Amino acid sequence: MPELPEVETVARSLEAQLLGRTIVGLAKLDWPRMLTPPAPDFAALVAGRRIEAIGRRAKWLLLTLDGGWTLAIHLRMSGHLLVAEPAAADAPHVHFALDLDNGRRLIFDDQRKFGRVHLLDQQGLAMLDAAHGPEPLADGFTPEVLAERLRDRRAPIKALLLDQRLIAGIGNIYANEALWLARIHPLTPGGSLAAEHITALHHAIRVVLAEAIANQGSSLRNYRDGYGRRGSQQEHFNVYDREGEPCPRCQTPVERMVVAQRSTYVCPQCQVRVGN
Known part of the structure; x- marks a missing residue:
């Protein structure tokens, strides 16, 4: 399972590709259990949202969206994220993809289907934060x-x-x-x-x-x-x-x-x- 260094690396590699981009809509979902809230609500809430920051909390990748929403993604055992051309979402283990305003897609490839994608409001984000201990690389971790x-x-x-x-x-x-x-x-x-x-x-x-x-x-x-x-x-x-x-x-x-x-x-x- 990807740990702090891997998730941090993914966040940094996605920042240049996603920061400032707008999510056009949900392009693909063939494993509904990975998604919260359910697909119709999720699709309506993310469409038109601008990605304002990319970060990490524990082993969660966090995409901060405008309007007070955060896309929290856990890669679990076999997941990985990639920004690619739309055709890449047709690969057999891509179970989730978002269309972006530059014609590319954020795709989630997950062979074992353990990954999770949660759209969180501010209360949900606070709950995720509270469920974890201090960050070991933070200045306050003494x-x-x-x-x-x-x-x-x-x-x-x-x-x-x-x-x-x-x-x-x-x-x-x-x-x-x-x-x-x-x-x-x-x-x-x-x-x-x-x-x-x-x-x-x-x-x-x-x-x-x-x-x-x-x-x-x-x-x-x-x-x-x-x-x-x-x-x-x-x-x-x-x-x-x-x-x-x-x-x-x-x-x-x-x-x-x-x-x-x-x-x-x-x-x-x-x-x-x-x-x-």
Whole structure:
């Protein structure tokens, strides 16, 4: 599933193509379950709306429209967005498309049909915002904020990093990478981390996410940016999906385990488990 770096990359790649454009109308919808509100209401509300900003909240792509509306798009497992000529919407896995005033289309290709497109009013946008924790790259996300979020938490730190209510945008890939960089074992209870561990993890989260954005995200399967380009962060993984390969720090073979029902990769030598 695309995580913060991938969604941020998509937002940046779409900005030059969509900012200031007007949505002419709903061009295609063959999977109604992906859409809120239902198609007739959605089509009536978006037609003629100008795209005033493109941004991100957690793993949601946000297109701010005039009139107080926001188009919130979640790519889920296999979705990707592309601005293309109208004929591109005829591809077999394109389930949603919007006509734009320059003759092009914003198309949503989603092979597994898990993606979602929600048209939100201001109240709906506020609810989406409130459902997520702080943005880990924001200035206000400090080690102290992270410590407060983890205080008294007995769940494994890996599971806590995946909880969007605690911290926004981190998924399985970058949780693995951040814990490796911070030298913290993924099964360590979150509330048992000492101040030095919190500082190291805070730094690692920001470094890992910033590096991934600089490399346009990780293209393991379907992920592409708004121009259809692959990211390259997968070429820089230290432990994710590297079971049996040598740890870049100590050369100990990387091990795989399951934490929070997700594949988890750890160096048993240099990632220390603390607490019970």
